[in-house]
Amino acid sequence: MLKVYREICGYCGCCVAVCPEGALELIDAYLSVGQECTQCGVCAKVCPLGALEVTNEVAV
Amino acid sequence: MKSQYDILIIGGGPAGAIAAKTAKEKGLEVGLVEKRPAIGAPVRCAEGIGKKLLADFIRPDERWIAAEIERATIIAPDGTTMELAHEMAGSEVGYILDRKVFDRELIWQAADAGAEIFVKTRAIAPILEEGKVIGAKIEAGGDVTEVKADVVIAADGVESKFGKWCGIDTTVPMREMETCAQYVLADINVPQNVTQFYLGNETAPEGYVWVFPKGKRAANVGIGISGKKSGPGHRAIDYLNSFVRKHFPEGKPIELIVGGVSVCKPLECTVSDNLMFIGDAARVSDPLTGGGIYNALYTGKLAVDVASKAIANGDTGKKALMEYDRGWRSSALGKALERNHKIKEIFITLSDEKLNSIVRSISKINMKEFDTFTLIKELIRVNPKLSLELGALWASIR
Structure with missing residues (x-):
């Protein structure tokens, strides 16, 4: 799953712009991850702060 | 909020605000929604803009001008510096804005003109009819309403x-x-009235570090790097921290700003039936400098100029709105975007040695006026070793 470390996130929207699936949405200071996410990791790579990570954990 | 507007604008940055103001001046009913609770915050910007460019849209006001810039300095990886003086630094000479105040002023002007502004209100989906946009579902405080618009x-x-x-x-x-x-x-x-740009693959791979003075003894110190070069342990924040440790160990950060700037080509087409894209959403930020304020204002105003005609004629289909797309592409702005994208594509391939020799050679060039053509021509002349790279560039932009 794609993990959002909210204590690191600067809610800038950089990740939203590069997501090829349109799975990310920034609502003020809250980044949401939609069902469309394929865990491609592009967002995690570009994040200026390192607030995103593709992990082996399964979403609950 | 009404259920029907002539124009519905999604977003309250400079592009949206100037569009809303322009629409009202043309006698149109306009609504603007901004998802954040405040206009102008958080800032996502280095805040630099050319003086002449800005004057096309708004009267300069000391309330939102943090510093006036007269010169630009470019610093090569080996520390060689070159200065672009007032008369030859072109549009990079200008102001450092206080965007929190600037954006509020723009939206204030739109509101004063009669535009309806809604904050903490966001579009969550388009309303489509036969595949064409006819409005948007708007959410505010948990309630969703349907708002229709011609454009x-x-x-x-x-x-x-x-x-x-x-x-x-x-x-x-x-x-x-x-x-x-x-x-x-x-x-x-920091030197006042001077913007500084640091280049180098160690400092800022496929990007640059900027130091923009902001009032006395303060500056915006920031960096942009390509997403390709970003990763764990070497992200924008890591590069920024090592730059600051080296150059401003005494500095006290009073604000941290993060963000993304697109340096790709603009959208293939910036209009569709009843739909237009302006500013960063249209991907019209400058691919070389990353600047986007003027581009947002220019496209925002032009879009509404075209939309208002289309609305008056009762046809807001793609064909009618294409005048906007053609308009900005053929403008000086459109040409600059095209040219600067090509320059950027070459710039990102340059090694530190190449960057050093370019900066060294530019500092020897005597130019009355700074423009890209003269610059590249002169670079090839004084630096024949670079003719392979720059020759291709020259051929591509002439």
């Missing part, structure tokens, strides 16, 4: 989603997303 303008910035919801791919390629971090640093010694 919807997507001014939703770098994180634009509205186009995607309408089936238009607005994804920025990873390698053309500049991932950025910036501190407002206080209690530092």
